[in-house]
Amino acid sequence: MADSIYRAPKGTRDILWPDSARWRALVEAFADVVGAAGYTQVVPPMFEHVEVFRRLGDATDVVAKEMYEFLDKGGRSIALRPEQTASVVRVFAEHRPVVPWKVWYTGPNFRYERAQKGRFRQFDQVGVEALGPDDPHLDAEVIALAWRFYERLGLRQVTLLLNSLGNPDDRSRYVDALTAHFSADADALSEESRTTLATNPLRVLDSRRPEDADLVAAAPEMLDFLSDDAAVHFARVRGALDALGIPYTVSPRLVRGLDYYLRTTFEFVAEALDAAQDAVGGGGRYDRLAEEMGAPPTPGVGFALGVDRTLLACDAEGVFDAPATVIDVFVVDTCGGDEAVLLTDEVRRAGMRVDRAWDDRSMKAQMKAADRSGAAIALIVGEDERSSGTVTVRDLRGDAGQQAVPRAELIETLQTRLP
Numbered sequence: 001m002a003d004s005i006y007r008a009p010k011g012t013r014d015i016l017w018p019d020s021a022r023w024r025a026l027v028e029a030f031a032d033v034v035g036a037a038g039y040t041q042v043v044p045p046m047f048e049h050v051e052v053f054r055r056l057g058d059a060t061d062v063v064a065k066e067m068y069e070f071l072d073k074g075g076r077s078i079a080l081r082p083e084q085t086a087s088v089v090r091v092f093a094e095h096r097p098v099v100p101w102k103v104w105y106t107g108p109n110f111r112y113e114r115a116q117k118g119r120f121r122q123f124d125q126v127g128v129e130a131l132g133p134d135d136p137h138l139d140a141e142v143i144a145l146a147w148r149f150y151e152r153l154g155l156r157q158v159t160l161l162l163n164s165l166g167n168p169d170d171r172s173r174y175v176d177a178l179t180a181h182f183s184a185d186a187d188a189l190s191e192e193s194r195t196t197l198a199t200n201p202l203r204v205l206d207s208r209r210p211e212d213a214d215l216v217a218a219a220p221e222m223l224d225f226l227s228d229d230a231a232v233h234f235a236r237v238r239g240a241l242d243a244l245g246i247p248y249t250v251s252p253r254l255v256r257g258l259d260y261y262l263r264t265t266f267e268f269v270a271e272a273l274d275a276a277q278d279a280v281g282g283g284g285r286y287d288r289l290a291e292e293m294g295a296p297p298t299p300g301v302g303f304a305l306g307v308d309r310t311l312l313a314c315d316a317e318g319v320f321d322a323p324a325t326v327i328d329v330f331v332v333d334t335c336g337g338d339e340a341v342l343l344t345d346e347v348r349r350a351g352m353r354v355d356r357a358w359d360d361r362s363m364k365a366q367m368k369a370a371d372r373s374g375a376a377i378a379l380i381v382g383e384d385e386r387s388s389g390t391v392t393v394r395d396l397r398g399d400a401g402q403q404a405v406p407r408a409e410l411i412e413t414l415q416t417r418l419p
């Protein structure tokens with residue numbers, strides 16, 4: 001046991017450079033894409049009263065099996081968030097911001113899942129939620145933002161699956177039809193699917209077990225149960241995506257793992273990943289959720305993308321590389337280190353990335369550190385430079401050699417020499 005205590009718990013990971021830099025670059029790119037569409041950032045707490053997440057559906061695995069729940073020291077029932085839509089809608093119900101309320105978020109979520117590649121117990125998402133309009137063009141905007149974000153990362157092998165779960169009445173008629181279909185042949189279903197059928201018939205469609213395949217293939221399709229109103233909404237979402245040139249596959253058996261969805265639902269699948277973890281993002285409409293949390297009836301639509309899986313997809317496609325370097329300039333000071341204190345500060349304030357050597361090591365040891373640092377330029381100050389008021393600027397990567405530069409001209413020289 002002793003040797004496993006000081007390790008990250010199962011299903012979690014430590015993210016170090018260069019992965020951490022790539023991670024941040026991904027979040028920044030996301031903030032850029034959605035910020036340009038008027039979405040502002042919201043930061044809800046990482047835990048909520050457990051009731052907030054019960055809205056995701058007591059019969060879903062996320063709530064019934066995977067939630068990190070505990071009593072806090074004040075006796076409150078608390079859960080770590082398994083996702084952020086419920087939290088964001090709780091924020092909406094509590095603060096009642098003006099609609100349309102368009103927000104984005106990033107951060108970790110917690111699900112006690114079977115840990116494997118691309119499936120973690122703590123995983124990060126970036127996402128958006130838009131509350132207020134019922135407009136199908138808002139569904140299309142939200143989907144297009146995710147699509148443009150994948151494009152921005154350089155991903156080319158992402159497929160958009162699209163479905164509609166209809167209005168609440170359509171959905172319950174469909175669930176009844178599915179229940180009748182599967183119950184008529186329940187003996188042929190796998191044991192797991194028989195259990196699912198009793199609690200959440202829609203999820204039987206998700207089964208990938210071979211013994212269920214025939215019955216799932218023959219199941220009625222949601223799109224045949226859409227009311228006129230839901231069918232028109234769906235057609236307009238598709239029309240907008242067509243107009244934008246965003247390709248999609250209508251996928252009538254697409255069921256999402258959370259129960260709040262009505263009408264438009266969608267998922268992004270990365271073709272370059274293994275089928276078990278190939279969903280890089282998903283979302284849809286949840287037009288009843290705000291009302292269930294005590295707000296006036298307010299439709300909503302959004303999505304979340306898994307950061308870990310999106311980066312795995314980038315690896316698989318060889319795009320969105322990690323940055324190659326941490327710093328631009330490395331300061332070598334053989335006069336005891338006082339010069340380095342001032343030089344690093346001066347060059348950093350001029351906007352460059354600078355590090356230095358420590359512990360008053362030898363010139364040779366400091367130059368080795370400079371090489372290892374990945375910096376393009378070393379600034380060397382020894383007794384000669386100090387007495388002549390210069391700094392030696394040495395090229396570490398190319399063939400520009402070195403030159404003694406007066407201190408007063410240093411920043412300008414660096415600015416012309418750095419890319």
Ligand code: HAM
Nearest residue numbers: 083085119120123279280281282283284302303304306
């Ligand atoms: P979700 O489909 O549960 O939806 O999660 C969205 C994405 O988060 C998944 O497609 C996947 O990339 C990533 N993800 C989920 N679970 C894990 C895990 N255990 N390890 C790694 N990545 C994971 C939602 O969370 C909804 N809140 C989306 C939404 C927003 N719907 C409307 N608005």
